[in-house]
Amino acid sequence: xxxxxxxxLIFLPLVFFIYWFLFPKNLxxxxxxxxxxxxVFYGWWDYRFLSLIFFSSLVDFLIGIQxxxxxxxxxxxxxxxISLAVNLGFLGFFKYYNFFAESFADAFTLLGNxxxxxxxxxxxxxxxxFYTFQxxxxxxxxxxxxxxxxxxxxxxxxxxxxFPQLVAGPIxxxxxxxxxxxxxxxxxxxxxxxxxxxxxxGLFKKIVIADNCAIYVNDIFNDxxxxxxxxxxxxxxxxxxxxxxxxxxxxxxxxxxxxLFGFDLKKNFAFPYFSRDIAEFWRRWHISLSTWFRDYxxxxxxxxxxxxxxxxxxxxxIVSGFWHGANWTFLFWxxxxxxxxxxLLLSNKNRVHTSDTVAAGKYLPSIRETxxxxxxxxxxxxxxxxxxxxxxxxxxxxxxIIFSPKFFVLPIQDFWSMNTGNxxxxxxxLLIGFILVEWFQREKNHGLELNSQKLPKPVRWAFYYVxxxxxxxxxxxxxxxxxxxx
Numbered sequence: 001x002x003x004x005x006x007x008x009l010i011f012l013p014l015v016f017f018i019y020w021f022l023f024p025k026n027l028x029x030x031x032x033x034x035x036x037x038x039x040v041f042y043g044w045w046d047y048r049f050l051s052l053i054f055f056s057s058l059v060d061f062l063i064g065i066q067x068x069x070x071x072x073x074x075x076x077x078x079x080x081x082i083s084l085a086v087n088l089g090f091l092g093f094f095k096y097y098n099f100f101a102e103s104f105a106d107a108f109t110l111l112g113n114x115x116x117x118x119x120x121x122x123x124x125x126x127x128x129x130f131y132t133f134q135x136x137x138x139x140x141x142x143x144x145x146x147x148x149x150x151x152x153x154x155x156x157x158x159x160x161x162x163f164p165q166l167v168a169g170p171i172x173x174x175x176x177x178x179x180x181x182x183x184x185x186x187x188x189x190x191x192x193x194x195x196x197x198x199x200x201x202g203l204f205k206k207i208v209i210a211d212n213c214a215i216y217v218n219d220i221f222n223d224x225x226x227x228x229x230x231x232x233x234x235x236x237x238x239x240x241x242x243x244x245x246x247x248x249x250x251x252x253x254x255x256x257x258x259x260l261f262g263f264d265l266k267k268n269f270a271f272p273y274f275s276r277d278i279a280e281f282w283r284r285w286h287i288s289l290s291t292w293f294r295d296y297x298x299x300x301x302x303x304x305x306x307x308x309x310x311x312x313x314x315x316x317x318i319v320s321g322f323w324h325g326a327n328w329t330f331l332f333w334x335x336x337x338x339x340x341x342x343x344l345l346l347s348n349k350n351r352v353h354t355s356d357t358v359a360a361g362k363y364l365p366s367i368r369e370t371x372x373x374x375x376x377x378x379x380x381x382x383x384x385x386x387x388x389x390x391x392x393x394x395x396x397x398x399x400x401i402i403f404s405p406k407f408f409v410l411p412i413q414d415f416w417s418m419n420t421g422n423x424x425x426x427x428x429x430l431l432i433g434f435i436l437v438e439w440f441q442r443e444k445n446h447g448l449e450l451n452s453q454k455l456p457k458p459v460r461w462a463f464y465y466v467x468x469x470x471x472x473x474x475x476x477x478x479x480x481x482x483x484x485x486x
Contacts, residue, residue: 001044002480003253004206011041016260020187031158031181034261038163042126045167049125052090057160059086060135064142064149064156076143083139087132094125096326127167129323133292135160138174140296147175155181164257168250168483170268170288177265185262195259197448197464202252204447204467206481208474209434210245212427213238221388224398229407232398236381239388241431244273246482247286252446271357271442273380276372278340280353281380293320309345314338324387329395333386340379357443430474 001007015037023029043050063083070076138159141147150156159178165171220227220235227235251268258265272284282290293316301315302308314335321334344350358373359365365373382399389395401407441447448467450460 001041003250004203007044011037012257012260019261024187025184027182027184028154030185031154034163035154035158035161038158038161038166041163042161042166045126052125052128053131053161054157056087056090056132056135057157059083060139060160061150061153061156063139065151067139067142068149080139080143084136087136091128091132094128130169130171131160131166133171133289134174137171137292137296138178141174147178150178150182152182162258162263164261164263165251165254165265168247168254168481169286170251170254170265171292172265172288173292177263180263188262191259191262194449195256197450198252198256198259198446200256200464200467200471201446201448202249202254202256203471205245205249205252205434208245208430208470210242210249210482211479212423212430212474213242213245214479216424216427217242217388221398224394224401227401228409228411229402229404230409231411232402233381233407234411236385236388236402240273240377240381240384241434243384243387243482244269245434246479250481250483256446267445271438273377274358274373274439274442275376276353276358276369277344277349277376278337278379279344279350281376282337282341283354289320289323310342313341313345317341328392329386329389332392332395333383336383336386340383360443363440426474430470 001011015033019030019033019037023033039050042053060083063079067076067079070079138147138156142149156178159172159174159181162172162177217235217239220231221239224232224235248269255265255268266288268286268288270284270287272281275281275284297319298312298316301312303312317334317338318331319334321330321332321337324330324333341350344352358369385398386392386395389398437447441449448464450463452460455463
C-alpha cells in the first residue's frame with residue numbers, strides 16, 4: 001500500500017479512529033490493533049509474504065527468550081548464529097540468489113567455459129532489508145545484554161511489522177521503539193498536529209519534487225547517448241533531488257504517521273545536501289542505516305582502532321552498497337563513496353562537522369561554506385549516477401559524456417526533444433523554492449515545523465494551503481517509492 005494512494009487515504013483514518021476511539025485506554029488492544037493493521041498494510045502488496053515476516057518475528061522472539069535463559073557463552077553464540085542465519089538467509093536468497101548465480105556463470109565464461117545459470121523467478125519482498133535489520137538489532141542487543149528480552153509476543157510482532165516504517169524505514173532500534181509498545185499512550189493533540197504537518201511535507205517531497213523530477217530523469221537516463229553533457233549533468237542533479245524527495249519524503253510520512261499513534265521514530269534525514277563534506281553527508285543521509293552499520297559492523301570490526309580505520313570504512317561502504325541491491329553498480333557506488341571519504345579520514349578531518357549545522361543561526365553561509373557544499377553536492381551527484389545507472393558500462397559512458405566537449409553543446413534541442421513544454425521551467429522554480437524552505441528550516445525537524453511565535457497563524461495556514469495546492473496541481477504520473485525495491 002502506497003502512502004500516496006487512495007487506499008492509504010482510507011486506511012489511515014480508519015486505523016486512527018479505531019485505535020483512539022475504541023481502545024483509548026487498553027494498551028494490549030492498541031498493540032493488537034497495530035499488529036493487525038500492519039499485516040493488512042503489508043499484505044495489501046502480496047499476502048503470501050506475510051508468512052515470511054511472521055516467521056522472522058517468531059524466530060527472533062523465541063531466541064530472545066532463550067538468550068535470557070542461557071549464560072554459557074557458546075550457547076548464546078549459537079542462538080545468535082541461528083538468528084543471523086535465518087534472517088540473512090532469507091535476505092540473501094530473495095535478494096541475491098540471481099546475482100550470485102549470474103556472476104558465477106560470468107566468471108566461468110571469462111575462463112573460456114560456458115555455463116547456463118539456474119535463474120529463479122524470485123519476487124523480492126517489499127521492505128525485507130529494512131525489517132530484517134530491525135529484528136536483528138533486537139537479537140544482537142539482547143545477546144549483548146543491552147536490553148532485556150520481551151515475553152509479550154503481540155508487542156514484539158507489532159514492533160517488527162509497525163506499518164508506518166515497515167517497508168522503507170527508518171530502521172528502528174529495539175532499544176528505542178520496542179519499549180514504546182509497553183508504555184501507556186494518550187492522545188496528544190500538539191504531537192498529532194505536528195505529525196500531520198510532517199506527513200504533508202513528506203507528501204510534497206514525494207508528489208511534487210520526486211515524481212516530477214522522475215519524468216526527466218527517466219527520459220535522460222533511458223536515452224542518455226542522445227543528449228548533451230550539460231543535460232546529462234542536469235539528469236544527475238534531478239536524480240539527486242528525486243531520490244532525496246522520494247526517500248526522505250517517505251521517512252517524513254512514516255515519522256508523522258507514527259506520531260498520530262503516540263510513537264516517536266528517530267530522525268532519518270537531516271537536510272543532507274547542506275553538508276560541507278562527505279563525512280557530514282553520511283551523518284545526515286539515511287541516518288538509521290548509517291548508525292546501524294556503525295554500531296553492528298564498524299565498531300565490532302575494530303572501528304578506527306589499531307590502524308584498521310581505512311579497511312573498515314571500505315567494508316562499511318561496500319556492504320552498504322550491496323545492501324541496496326544485487327548489482328555491480330551499487331557495489332561501485334559504495335566503493336566510490338569510500339574513496340571520497342578517504343581524504344577526510346587520512347587528514348583526520350572526518351569528524352569536523354559532527355554536531356553543528358552549516359551557518360547556524362545565520363541567513364546565509366560564508367563563501368567557504370558555499371564552496372564546500374557545492375563541491376560535496378557535485379561529488380554526491382557523480383556517485384548517484386552509478387546508483388541510478390543500469391550497468392557499470394552505462395554509468396562510465398554517461399559520465400564520460402559529461403566530461404567531454406559535448407558538455408558545451410547547447411541543451412535547447414534536448415529540452416525540445418523531451419517535449420514537456422513549460423513544465424521544466426515550473427519544476428526549476430519549484431526546486432528553488434524547495435531549497436529555500438529547506439535552508440531556512442535546516443535547524444528544525446522538517447520543512448513545515450514553522451515557528452508560531454515568529455509567524456502569525458494566517459501566514460502559517462496560508463503556507464500549508466499553498467503546499468496542499470501544489471500537491472494537487474503538480475501531481476504527475478504516480479511513481480513507487482524508490483526504496484521499496486530495497
